[in-house]
Amino acid sequence: GQQVMQIPQYQHVQEGEDFTTYCNSSTTLSNIQWYKQRPGGHPVFLIQLVKSGEVKKQKRLTFQFGEAKKNSSLHITATQTTDVGTYFCAGEPSSGSARQLTFGSGTQLTVLP
Amino acid sequence: SQTIHQWPATLVQPVGSPLSLECTVEGTSNPNLYWYRQAAGRGLQLLFYSVGIGQISSEVPQNLSASRPQDRQFILSSKKLLLSDSGFYLCAWSRTVSNSPLHFGNGTRLTVT
Numbered sequence: 001g002q003q004v005m006q007i008p009q010y011q012h013v014q015e016g017e018d019f020t021t022y023c024n025s026s027t028t029l030s031n032i033q034w035y036k037q038r039p040g041g042h043p044v045f046l047i048q049l050v051k052s053g054e055v056k057k058q059k060r061l062t063f064q065f066g067e068a069k070k071n072s073s074l075h076i077t078a079t080q081t082t083d084v085g086t087y088f089c090a091g092e093p094s095s096g097s098a099r100q101l102t103f104g105s106g107t108q109l110t111v112l113p
Numbered sequence: 114s115q116t117i118h119q120w121p122a123t124l125v126q127p128v129g130s131p132l133s134l135e136c137t138v139e140g141t142s143n144p145n146l147y148w149y150r151q152a153a154g155r156g157l158q159l160l161f162y163s164v165g166i167g168q169i170s171s172e173v174p175q176n177l178s179a180s181r182p183q184d185r186q187f188i189l190s191s192k193k194l195l196l197s198d199s200g201f202y203l204c205a206w207s208r209t210v211s212n213s214p215l216h217f218g219n220g221t222r223l224t225v226t
Contacts, residue, residue, distance in 0.1 A: 031212045042203055043157070045214040088156065092212065101215065105156040 002027045004091045006104030014112050019076040021107035023089035030094045032065055032072045033101070038085045069094075079111045115140035119204045119218030126225055132177075132191040134221050136204030139185065144206040146187040147215065148179055151201040163187060164209065199225045 003026040013019050023032065031050045035043040047056055049065035049072060056063045060083075062075045072091075076083055086106040093100055119136045126132060138144050148160040159172045161179035169179050176195060180188045187204055202221045207213040 033214055035215075042217040042220045043215075045216065048212065048214055050212060090157075090215075101159075103157040108154070 002091065002093050002100070002102045004089060004102045004104040006089055006107055008107055009105065010108050010110070012110045012112060013079050015081060016078050019079050019083070019109055021074050021087050021089075021109075023072045023074075023091070023104050025070045025091045025102075027070070028094050029069050029091040031092050032069075033090045033092070034063060034072075034074055035088045035090060035103075036085050037088065037106070041085075043088060076109075079109070081111050081113055084109060084111050115206070115216065117204060117206055117216055117218040119221060121221055122219060123222045124224070126194050126223065128196055128225055129193045132189070132194050132198070132223070134189040134202055134204075134223075136187045136189075136218055137185055138187075138206045141185070141206070141208070143184060143209060145209055145213075146181060146185075147205040147207070148187065148189045149203040149205060149217075151203060151220075153200070157203070161189070194225045196225050199223055 005024045007022050031048055033048045034046040036046055037043045047063050049063055052069050053067045054065040060077045064073045072089055074087055086108045088106045089104045090101045116139045146163045149157045150160055151157050161169055161171055163169050163181045166181055166184055177191050204218040205215040207215050
């Protein structure tokens with residue numbers, strides 16, 4: 001079945017440093033979604049990428065979808081303590097629906113003040 | 114606007130006891146509904162999903178079951194809990210179209226003792 005690998009598992013950064021998490025799928029995706037889960041909270045949808053090579057920005061967050069639609073990345077510029085949490089990617093296969101969304105294992109970000 | 118309610122927030126149950134977690138969605142009709150489990154520090158594992166009343170699909174064989182007695186109500190149950198059932202249980206909904214993001218409830222933190 002479809003597998004979605006996400007690295008790194010953990011990342012500690014000093015406040016103000018940049019952060020990147022990477023996501024790779026074993027199969028071609030129709031779209032990839034990114035979620036953020038604050039400590040003790042539930043995952044919250046951030047964004048969805050659909051087109052090959054797509055790049056989207058949300059303030060300091062930049063999301064990319066690979067040309068082959070099998071990988072994606074999330075880059076945070078100048079991290080802040082409010083960025084703390086676990087970031088998950090979730091891929092939907094080309095022939096699937098939301099019920100076939102496969103989550104990566106997440107990257108837990110710690111921002112040191 | 115749509116809202117999702119999940120309760121209880123925390124639960125401590127002895128091994129062998131029954132379980133019933135409830136989730137309701139407001140503000141939308143005929144949503145896809147999901148139950149996920151998240152072990153401590155791990156990713157999200159899809160347990161069940163439902164595309165309509167009485168329609169339940171299981172992703173992982175286990176001693177848990179799910180039911181959808183009403184359009185916007187999703188229930189997770191067990192007749193006899195195991196220690197390994199401990200975890201963070203999340204209910205989620207999405208629209209029925211593909212590429213639709215998931216919207217999670219606040220989750221139930223279950224500890225089986």
